[in-house]
Amino acid sequence: MQHADIIINNATILTMDSSNTVLENAFLLISGDEITHIGNQDPTAFTAEKMIDAEGGLILPGLVNAHTHAAMSLFRGLADDLPLMDWLNNYIFPVENRMDADFVYTGTLLALAEMIMSGTTTFCDMYLFEDEVAKAAQKAGVRCLVGEVLYDFPSPNYGPVVKGLEYTESLIQKWRNDPVVSIAVEPHSLYTCSPELLIASNELALKYRVPLIIHVAETLSEIDEIKGKYEKTPVEHLETLGLLGPHLIADHCVHLETPDIQRLANHGVKVVHNPESNMKLASGVAPVPELLSQGVIVGLGTDGCASNNNLDLFSEMDTTAKLHKVHTMDPTVMDARTVLKMATIEGAKALGFGDITGSLEKGKKADIIVIDTHKPHLTPLYNATSHLVYAAKGSDVRHSIINGKVVMENRKLLTLDLEEIIARSREISVQVRSWLT
Numbered sequence: 001m002q003h004a005d006i007i008i009n010n011a012t013i014l015t016m017d018s019s020n021t022v023l024e025n026a027f028l029l030i031s032g033d034e035i036t037h038i039g040n041q042d043p044t045a046f047t048a049e050k051m052i053d054a055e056g057g058l059i060l061p062g063l064v065n066a067h068t069h070a071a072m073s074l075f076r077g078l079a080d081d082l083p084l085m086d087w088l089n090n091y092i093f094p095v096e097n098r099m100d101a102d103f104v105y106t107g108t109l110l111a112l113a114e115m116i117m118s119g120t121t122t123f124c125d126m127y128l129f130e131d132e133v134a135k136a137a138q139k140a141g142v143r144c145l146v147g148e149v150l151y152d153f154p155s156p157n158y159g160p161v162v163k164g165l166e167y168t169e170s171l172i173q174k175w176r177n178d179p180v181v182s183i184a185v186e187p188h189s190l191y192t193c194s195p196e197l198l199i200a201s202n203e204l205a206l207k208y209r210v211p212l213i214i215h216v217a218e219t220l221s222e223i224d225e226i227k228g229k230y231e232k233t234p235v236e237h238l239e240t241l242g243l244l245g246p247h248l249i250a251d252h253c254v255h256l257e258t259p260d261i262q263r264l265a266n267h268g269v270k271v272v273h274n275p276e277s278n279m280k281l282a283s284g285v286a287p288v289p290e291l292l293s294q295g296v297i298v299g300l301g302t303d304g305c306a307s308n309n310n311l312d313l314f315s316e317m318d319t320t321a322k323l324h325k326v327h328t329m330d331p332t333v334m335d336a337r338t339v340l341k342m343a344t345i346e347g348a349k350a351l352g353f354g355d356i357t358g359s360l361e362k363g364k365k366a367d368i369i370v371i372d373t374h375k376p377h378l379t380p381l382y383n384a385t386s387h388l389v390y391a392a393k394g395s396d397v398r399h400s401i402i403n404g405k406v407v408m409e410n411r412k413l414l415t416l417d418l419e420e421i422i423a424r425s426r427e428i429s430v431q432v433r434s435w436l437t
């Protein structure tokens with residue numbers, strides 16, 4: 001008889017493995033931080049310390065939010081419906097200049113609570129005071145790839161940019177052996193970083209073999225600025241500086257010329273698509289079907305809460321599928337399976353975590369969510385993938401396990417004190433309001 005720490009039974013399991021295996025009336029075993037068995041034979045042949053009954057629901061890999069700025073949760077709804085530069089210069093930058101470590105820690109905890117409660121088990125973050133983000137993720141037990149934002153002007157965290165590179169290096173060393181936290185090098189964008197900073201960032205990433213993450217070709221004004229300064233598209237500029245490679249994660253990639261798509265594919269660059277943020281800021285529609293057809297790995301992100309305004313990847317999946325259909329006037333593009341893969345295994349691959357998470361397979365880390373399908377909006381159920389993309393909501397996630405640890409059971413957070421986080425976030429919001437008056 002095989003023994004495990006946790007058994008989850010009575011479920012339909014969507015493994016998201018390379019054959020898209022789906023098992024009915026199935027169960028899954030976890031020992032330590034790993035999945036040790038998935039099957040639909042006789043579950044009585046197995047024993048476990050803890051039993052979770054999925055009650056006929058769905059088990060799938062935890063979702064991967066491949067691009068966000070978690071602590072911006074505290075700016076949710078602060079300013080909407082404005083032109084990008086007005087929004088940034090008159091609202092976001094002035095409040096970000098007043099931020100401190102405690103602000104980022106609390107804002108990240110708030111984001112983590114929201115992410116766990118809507119099915120995310122891995123996230124990728126770019127922000128300031130990133131050591132606080134790593135500490136918050138460690139406390140919550142949520143897998144992450146995080147890095148300090150680097151740009152040419154002084155930061156309220158580290159001061160001058162040379163200190164930013166040193167700070168990033170110290171983060172890489174500090175968190176090197178953590179089971180859930182990984183560090184990346186994260187220059188903000190081509191319009192806020194000099195060629196020298198971009199090259200130094202890339203050297204640091206290559207030295208430690210960690211990902212390099214940057215916003216690329218997000219808006220038309222960025223395209224104009226980069227073409228005006230360097231007579232190149234943003235992707236050509238990155239290629240000239242030697243930054244294109246399989247270690248590069250390019251966020252947004254909204255405005256790409258056809259040769260740019262080929263360049264990204266040739267160099268194995270990973271792309272993260274953030275449709276709701278791109279829609280809300282009226283940035284444009286990224287050519288995701290074209291990127292996928294060229295073999296580029298594309299993950300899905302919510303971006304920060306100030307431009308979305310939530311961290312619910314179920315909503316993001318629904319938007320992704322529908323946006324590309326209406327944009328191309330073709331209902332067959334971005335089918336549900338493609339989109340669900342972007343939010344799971346493809347997102348994991350984009351972050352360099354494809355071998356450990358993003359699908360349910362024996363030997364992989366146990367990052368698992370259980371969906372309650374006993375709901376009017378999920379009844380009847382002909383096709384689980386269709387429901388997950390077009391009908392389910394984050395609030396349908398009932399249990400969540402990350403790295404073998406139960407972090408939410410029956411909608412109750414087990415690693416975070418939700419009431420305390422909400423109370424502290426409300427206190428900080430009073431301060432934020434005063435910064436703008």
Ligand SMILES: [Zn+2]
Pocket residue numbers: 067068069215251303304
């Ligand atoms: Zn962003």
